[in-house]
Amino acid sequence: GQQLNQSPQSMFIQEGEDVSMNCTSSSIFNTWLWYKQEPGEGPVLLIALYKAGELTSNGRLTAQFGITRKDSFLNISASIPSDVGIYFCAGPGGAGNMLTFGGGTRLMVKP
Amino acid sequence: EPEVTQTPSHQVTQMGQEVILRCVPISNHLYFYWYRQILGQKVEFLVSFYNNEISEKSEIFDDQFSVERPDGSNFTLKIRSTKLEDSAMYFCASRWGRAPPGTDTQYFGPGTRLTVL
Numbered sequence: 624g625q626q627l628n629q630s631p632q633s634m635f636i637q638e639g640e641d642v643s644m645n646c647t648s649s650s651i652f653n654t655w656l657w658y659k660q661e662p663g664e665g666p667v668l669l670i671a672l673y674k675a676g677e678l679t680s681n682g683r684l685t686a687q688f689g690i691t692r693k694d695s696f697l698n699i700s701a702s703i704p705s706d707v708g709i710y711f712c713a714g715p716g717g718a719g720n721m722l723t724f725g726g727g728t729r730l731m732v733k734p
Numbered sequence: 735e736p737e738v739t740q741t742p743s744h745q746v747t748q749m750g751q752e753v754i755l756r757c758v759p760i761s762n763h764l765y766f767y768w769y770r771q772i773l774g775q776k777v778e779f780l781v782s783f784y785n786n787e788i789s790e791k792s793e794i795f796d797d798q799f800s801v802e803r804p805d806g807s808n809f810t811l812k813i814r815s816t817k818l819e820d821s822a823m824y825f826c827a828s829r830w831g832r833a834p835p836g837t838d839t840q841y842f843g844p845g846t847r848l849t850v851l
Contacts, residue, residue: 656839665738665825665842666777711777715840719765719782719789720829722840726776 625650627712627725635731636702644728645696646712655688655695656713656722666711670697702732736760738843740826746849747816755811755846757826764831766809767840768801770794770822777825783809784831816850823847 658666672688685698712725768780781791827840
């Protein structure tokens with residue numbers, strides 16, 4: 624089946640620093656999604672990418688859909704303590720558009 | 735803003751017991767999903783449901799699992815005889831489903847934490 628590999632697995636950074644994480648796939652996706660999960664909650668959609676090469680921003684977050692359609696990255700600029708959480712990439716597929724999730728990047732921000 | 739809701743937030747059960755997890759998807763959505771997340775691991779797809787039937791299921795979704803939309807608003811996941819390894823967070827999600835495939839997104843509920851003792 625399709626697999627998404629995320630790196631790094633975890634990051635511990637100082638408040639104000641920029642963050643970059645990426646996701647690679649063993650196969651092509653036509654849509655890339657980035658979700659954030661906070662403790663005890665469900666994933667919340669941050670950014671959706673629908674076209675190869677697309678660069679999309681949502682506040683301090685920027686994500687790009689790789690030209691090969693097998694990768695994507697998410698950047699967070701000027702991190703703040705509330706950015707803490709696990710960031711997942713995901714891609715839809717199959718008859719029911721089921722989501723395949725990456726393993727997640729755990730972000731910790733030191734004030 | 736409409737949201738997916740799930741009840742209960744936490745369910746504790748004995749091994750071998752049946753559990754039913756409940757979800758109320760966003761009201762005009764057509765596609766419904768269940769996912770699970772074992773502690774510390776990634777979110778895994780279980781099943782998708784459309785037009786009152788299962789459209790896709792993963793190998794995790796064996797005969798012990800079933801889903802139902804008993805009325806116009808609820809969407810349930812039943813585990814007939816729970817095992818220790820069923821302990822996980824279970825997330826319901828829904829999708830509008832009228833846009834071209836892959837262009838509308840799934841919205842997740844807050845999850846039910848299932849603990850099997």
